């Protein structure tokens with residue numbers, strides 16, 4: 001079980017599904033079960049219309065950043081390249097709420113972890129935070 005003090009990273013992902021697919025947490029859940037995981041690996045999913053879906057509870061270790069799952073929470077934007085304004089508004093809401101509980105956690109994108117060559121979430125999370133007045137802290141070097 002994750003404790004609030006364990007959380008060092010708040011990680012932004014995308015589902016890497018076509019922008020025209022209006023899927024949500026149930027579809028991701030099925031996809032991740034198919035990988036042999038214990039269901040959906042993220043803690044929050046943000047649908048194309050901006051709806052925030054709760055997936056794994058925050059105390060349950062996720063499956064979204066290899067080697068860092070025990071110190072992070074993950075939020076996934078549905079889509080691949082162009083995210084909607086409603087999604088970005090909801091992302092801000094999720095991150096600000098998490099920031100209250102995990103004040104020292106670094107906000108970053110999946111691609112900021114050096115172990116991966118993924119481009120997920122396909123935008124610069126630190127720059128986005130800057131543009132929205134959200135402190136992301138330093139780029140993680142883990």
Ligand SMILES: [Zn+2]
Nearest residue numbers: 013014110120
């Ligand atoms: Zn990812």
